Amino acid sequence: DAGVIQSPRHEVTEMGQEVTLRCKPISGHNSLFWYRQTMMRGLELLIYFNNNVPIDDSGMPEDRFSAKMPNASFSTLKIQPSEPRDSAVYFCASSQNQGYEQYFGPGTRLTVT
């Protein structure tokens, strides 16, 4: 299996621009998680989906952030408009439904100038 796939791996954008991060979970996994990692705040769960349905979005920082999962093999995390404080590494992870182990993708390093 190819593992969790994320794109792009690096993104540099200017403040105010829209940013879309993409994730393809491991085939057969029913749960998908979006995390953000920064030096100051560590690893934070933003939102997770189960069977394509958002279950908990309490970690989404504000309305500028939105996430979708239109099908079992694809999810997006969108930031609009982006701000410098959004600069971080964003990880996507997946797990089997009701399974316990989460497998992480390589991450997207976002820099907002």
Added chain:
Amino acid sequence: ELKVEQNPLFLSMQEGKNYTIYCNYSTTSDRLYWYRQDPGKSLESLFVLLSNGAVKQEGRLMASLDTKARLSTLHITAAVHDLSATYFCAVGQGAQKLVFGQGTRLTINP
């Protein structure tokens, strides 16, 4: 609210020595995970601990879980340079959420 604390946050040790990383958590949970992260890389799953008294070992690393004390340990035996990385514990909350500790940055010097 579940809080997960790791101790120490930074650890510099010599090759060949033994040491332990501690992970304390604030509320009851039935599962705990250890992950490794190399600089600029993703998180790699090391251990999954699902019951009180669970002990798992892989090479020079051994993890244990005491759910009554809400404590997990990651023990390193005869450290080697290749084990230099940041180690995270994560505690299960609800059906699927994980709450991560701050991470312990481990540096092993020759």
